[in-house]
Amino acid sequence: QSVLTQPPSASGTPGQRVTISCSGSSSNIGSNTANWYQQLPGTAPKLLIYRNNERPSGVPDRFSGSKSGTSASLAISRLQSEDEADYYCAAWDDSLNGLVFGGGTKLTVL
Amino acid sequence: EVQLVESGGGLVQPGGSLRLSCAASGFTFSSYWMAWVRQAPGKGLVWVSRINGDGSSTSYADFVKGRFTISRDNAKNTLYLQMNSLRAEDTAVYYCAKPMTGTRNAFDVWGQGTMVTVSS
Numbered sequence: 001q002s003v004l005t006q007p008p009s010a011s012g013t014p015g016q017r018v019t020i021s022c023s024g025s026s027s028n029i030g031s032n033t034a035n036w037y038q039q040l041p042g043t044a045p046k047l048l049i050y051r052n053n054e055r056p057s058g059v060p061d062r063f064s065g066s067k068s069g070t071s072a073s074l075a076i077s078r079l080q081s082e083d084e085a086d087y088y089c090a091a092w093d094d095s096l097n098g099l100v101f102g103g104g105t106k107l108t109v110l
Numbered sequence: 111e112v113q114l115v116e117s118g119g120g121l122v123q124p125g126g127s128l129r130l131s132c133a134a135s136g137f138t139f140s141s142y143w144m145a146w147v148r149q150a151p152g153k154g155l156v157w158v159s160r161i162n163g164d165g166s167s168t169s170y171a172d173f174v175k176g177r178f179t180i181s182r183d184n185a186k187n188t189l190y191l192q193m194n195s196l197r198a199e200d201t202a203v204y205y206c207a208k209p210m211t212g213t214r215n216a217f218d219v220w221g222q223g224t225m226v227t228v229s230s
Contacts, residue, residue, distance in 0.1 A: 099145070
C-alpha cells in the first residue's frame with residue numbers, strides 16, 4: 001500500500017478535462033512539494049509537474065498541478081489520445097526520510 | 111545531450127549480489143543529487159535510494175536498508191547501487207534519475223532502466 005493515495009483509474013473523452021488526486025499527510029505533501037510523472041507503456045517516467053504547479057520546459061500547458069493542505073492534484077485539459085498513460089505523484093516524506101510515490105493512476109482516453 | 115545509461119542488471123539467485131551502474135553524461139554530475147527508483151513488473155514506481163553530490167549523504171528506503179549501498183564516482187561520472195542479500199521481491203526494473211536543477215527529488219532525466227530478476 002502506497003503512502004500517497006491515488007485513484008487506480010481515470011478516464012475521459014478527447015477534449016475533456018480530467019483531474020487526478022493524490023492524498024498524503026502532514027509529513028509528506030503537507031510539508032513538502034509534490035511532483036507528477038507520466039509513464040507511457042514500456043518507457044521511463046517523464047516529469048510533468050514539479051514544486052506543486054510548475055511545468056518543465058516542453059510540457060504542454062494542458063497539464064497543471066495544484067496543492068491544498070495534504071493533497072495534490074493533476075489536471076489535464078483538452079484531453080488527447082496520447083495522454084493515455086500511467087500518472088504518479090511523489091513527495092518527500094520527513095517522517096520516513098524518503099521519497100514516496102503514489103500507487104499510480106491509469107488514464108484511459110475513451 | 112543529458113543522458114543516463116544503466117547497466118549491470120540480470121538474473122541472480124536469492125541471497126546473491128549485483129552491482130548496478132549508471133553512466134552520466136551531458137551535465138556536471140558532481141553537482142547533483144542522484145537517485146535510484148525501481149518498478150516491479152506491472153507495478154508502480156518505488157524510490158530506493160539517493161546520494162548527494164559529493165557522496166557524503168545517503169538515504170535509503172526501509173526495505174533496502176542494510177542490504178543495498180548507493181555510491182558514486184564523480185571522476186567517472188558514474189552512480190552505483192550495490193545490492194546484496196537479494197530477494198524475489200527485489201525483482202524490478204531499476205532506473206537511475208537526475209533531479210532538476212535546484213531540486214533534489216523532481217527527476218527530469220531518467221535512464222532507460224536495467225532489469226534485475228531474482229529467481230532460483
